[in-house]
Amino acid sequence: xxxxxxxxxxxxxxxxxxxxxxxxxxxxxxxxxxxxxxxxxxxxxxxxxxxxxxxxxxxxxxxxxxxxxxxxxxxxxxxxxxxxxxxxxxxxxxxxxxxxxxxxxxxxxxxxxxxxxxxxxxxxxxxxxxxxxxxxxxxxxxxxxxxxxxxxxxxxxxxxxxxxxxxxxxxxxxxxxxxxxxxxxxxxxxxxxxxxxxxxxxxxxxxxxxxxxxxxxxxxxxxxxxxxxxxxxxxxxxxxxxxxxxxxxxxxxxxxxxxxxxxxxxxxxxxxxxxxxxxxxxxxxxxxxxxxxxxxxxxxxxxxxxxxxxxxxxxxxxxxxxxxxxxxxxxxxxxxxxxxxxxxxxxxxxxxxxxxxxxxxxxxxxxxxxxxxxxxxxxxxxxxxxxxxxxxxxxxxxxxxxxxxxxxxxxxxxxxxxxxxxxxxxxxxxxxxxxxxxxxxxxxxxxxxxxxxxxxxxxxxxxxxxxx
Numbered sequence: 222x223x224x225x226x227x228x229x230x231x232x233x234x235x236x237x238x239x240x241x242x243x244x245x246x247x248x249x250x251x252x253x254x255x256x257x258x259x260x261x262x263x264x265x266x267x268x269x270x271x272x273x274x275x276x277x278x279x280x281x282x283x284x285x286x287x288x289x290x291x292x293x294x295x296x297x298x299x300x301x302x303x304x305x306x307x308x309x310x311x312x313x314x315x316x317x318x319x320x321x322x323x324x325x326x327x328x329x330x331x332x333x334x335x336x337x338x339x340x341x342x343x344x345x346x347x348x349x350x351x352x353x354x355x356x357x358x359x360x361x362x363x364x365x366x367x368x369x370x371x372x373x374x375x376x377x378x379x380x381x382x383x384x385x386x387x388x389x390x391x392x393x394x395x396x397x398x399x400x401x402x403x404x405x406x407x408x409x410x411x412x413x414x415x416x417x418x419x420x421x422x423x424x425x426x427x428x429x430x431x432x433x434x435x436x437x438x439x440x441x442x443x444x445x446x447x448x449x450x451x452x453x454x455x456x457x458x459x460x461x462x463x464x465x466x467x468x469x470x471x472x473x474x475x476x477x478x479x480x481x482x483x484x485x486x487x488x489x490x491x492x493x494x495x496x497x498x499x500x501x502x503x504x505x506x507x508x509x510x511x512x513x514x515x516x517x518x519x520x521x522x523x524x525x526x527x528x529x530x531x532x533x534x535x536x537x538x539x540x541x542x543x544x545x546x547x548x549x550x551x552x553x554x555x556x557x558x559x560x561x562x563x564x565x566x567x568x569x570x571x572x573x574x575x576x577x578x579x580x581x582x583x584x585x586x587x588x589x590x591x592x593x594x595x596x597x598x599x600x601x602x603x604x605x606x607x608x609x610x611x612x613x614x615x616x617x618x619x620x621x622x623x624x625x626x627x628x629x630x631x632x633x634x635x636x637x638x639x640x641x642x643x644x645x646x647x648x649x650x651x652x653x654x655x656x657x658x659x660x661x662x663x664x665x666x667x668x669x670x671x672x673x674x675x676x677x678x679x680x681x682x683x684x685x686x687x688x689x
């Protein structure tokens with residue numbers, strides 16, 4: 222937008238400058254033509270005088286203070302140190318030369334411009350500045366010092382008419398940059414005003430969009446986030462209304478899911494229990510053992526599904542958590558059982574939901590102990606994130622199966638026995654808990670062997686997460 226406003230200002234300034242330039246050239250053209258007719262009239266007057274009276278009239282005019290023209294009759298053409306060429310100068314020279322040739326019926330007219338300080342007059346080629354002040358006072362306009370136009374033409378052999386005058390156009394040949402300091406200041410002030418007003422308008426229009434973006438970010442952490450205010454431009458109102466409807470539908474869906482799993486838990490426990498009792502009455506020991514094994518596996522699947530829903534549905538406030546204190550009892554129990562679990566390095570306090578974080582880390586530690594036999598827990602941080610890493614010494618995971626292990630009931634352990642291979646829900650639950658904090662879970666094979674799991678948590682959690 223800044224570029225667009227600046228471009229618009231430059232274009233408008235360019236159009237205005239070209240119009241001023243055209244108006245200036247039109248003024249120069251008109252004034253130079255009128256002045257040339259006056260010069261021609263003055264030249265005709267002096268030509269009409271008898272030769273012996275010309276100098277007398279000139280002397281009398283100089284003693285009286287002269288006129289707007291400085292006129293002299295010389296015996297040769299006085300050299301003039303001409304100024305640089307400009308469009309205005311060419312326009313004046315062409316006008317004066319063409320009109321003088323037409324009015325005076327002469328073949329050639331010399332039209333030049335001289336700076337006042339280098340202007341020479343009379344046969345002696347004296348500097349005009351050295352003449353008595355009254356003689357050439359019409360040629361000097363302090364402090365502007367505009368260039369003096371000199372018109373010379375040959376009347377007879379050894380007789381040259383010399384006429385010098387100022388062009389009555391302010392700043393006739395004044396040189397200036399297209400964007401001088403004053404113009405730049407004016408342009409900058411206008412640009413600042415336009416940008417300031419635009420920013421206020423844009424801020425008013427985009428603030429509801431920022432609210433929608435924050436609500437969408439917080440919605441993944443807090444399903445009960447307050448609905449958005451439906452205000453702002455019509456498109457934003459429609460978007461906020463659609464977002465609120467979506468949130469309400471998802472909230473109802475999750476409530477129905479929770480009721481569904483509660484019903485499943487209640488309804489399946491009774492028939493499973495009856496089937497287990499009936500299995501005990503079977504006479505065939507082999508059939509009884511197989512039947513009981515299937516019922517046990519079915520019971521574990523139901524409990525695993527209910528656990529998945531329960532562990533990923535967290536309702537607690539965010540607090541300052543110190544990881545060693547959080548895992549103290551768990552690590553003590555594991556070390557007493559002879560399991561290799563250790564904390565490496567220093568751990569700084571972080572902001573998280575304590576029970577959810579503990580469940581997440583417990584699943585990661587159990588997974589490392591089961592597949593790798595040990596668990597090394599360390600922590601590092603950046604300006605934006607906390608990184609809690611859990612590494613084991615096991616065989617790792619094939620690269621093509623890293624994303625697959627997050628799926629429910631997926632186990633890389635070849636055994637079908639759930640007592641030895643787990644339920645396949647641990648990593649999925651851990652990632653769901655990490656994402657509920659606004660973070661994520663990443664898996665990679667360590668270069669020295671084993672699997673390294675990195676729990677990523679943001680340093681600054683949204684305020685609304687505290688109500689999740």
